Amino acid sequence: MAVLGVDGWRGKWVGALLTGRAVELVVLDDAAAVLAVPDVEVVAIDMPIGLSEDGVRACDVAARKLLGAAGSSVFPTPVRGVLATDDYAEARAISRAATDP
Template identity: 35%
Template sequence: MTRVLGIDACKAGWVGVLRTNDKITALVAATLAQLIHQAEHSHPAATDAGARPLEPIAVIAIDMPIGLPDTAPRQADVLARAAIGRLSSSVFTTPVRAALQAPTHSEAVLINRELTGQGLSIQAYGLRAKLFEVDEWLTHATTRVVEVHPEVSFAYLAGAPLTVRKSTWSGAERRRALLADAGIPLSGDLGLAGHAVGVDDVLDAGAAAWSALRVAEGQAISLPNPPETFTDGRPAAIWV
């Protein structure tokens, strides 16, 4: 039994798509640690509860930068943009760690520009809490964790970059069909009724779960290959 988990950030905190063989479960939690705890103890169906011990999760894939750069843009971000073409604006340039540690956006811009020659968007700076939540959790993670970018995963699933955004009906349906064909069917309420989780967040978590499965089965590739390593010592690459 192969269990993999794909994770995306959302307004409620974090959303995960857990795949246990061909069973799909969606989970939501305010913190990353809570979400992973839910996943580790989640049975694919009520009839399975107590039948046998759960296998550990083989791979967790998360749509959040792992490995923060020191003085230059990450190759992972550069290669991800190239892989998705028209929708490349969905890949933000990961700020350097020192900029993210700055207490204000204006200070972060100055630090990032001094070290990399580039500014820093308010959107990228706004992710700092989630970035550092992942960064801290990784210090005691026992499961293999990889970084993914959903649009890169969708491009590989489709065999070419997608051109319609998932915020549109046709874009969402295209991505849902691609995932279903790849063994990640996202239909019904998935247990998400009552949760403030957007369609795009669930699709992204599903794409992350697909990439996690590829990693678990030894079929995935990394961008770049081999991954970069910065002073934080974490391999920086987007897996697909």
């Protein structure tokens, strides 16, 4: 069984393909290419599942605390409202309104 873990990277996907004990690093152009990697039974994508309606997600806070010094690797997740706009400044304003105390 092969497992592929991917993360967004420079407009593409970078992945680690694990087959048995062998690991191969791959760069893939798009989601279709990720899903087209042969003989992969599981694809794990590094992205948040579930966006908050009104603030910081408790799971992100807990993950940062659990990871201690490595907690900075847990990136802030946008609130759902930012998906309603294509404008960065507006998305930022929506996010700040929902997350600033």
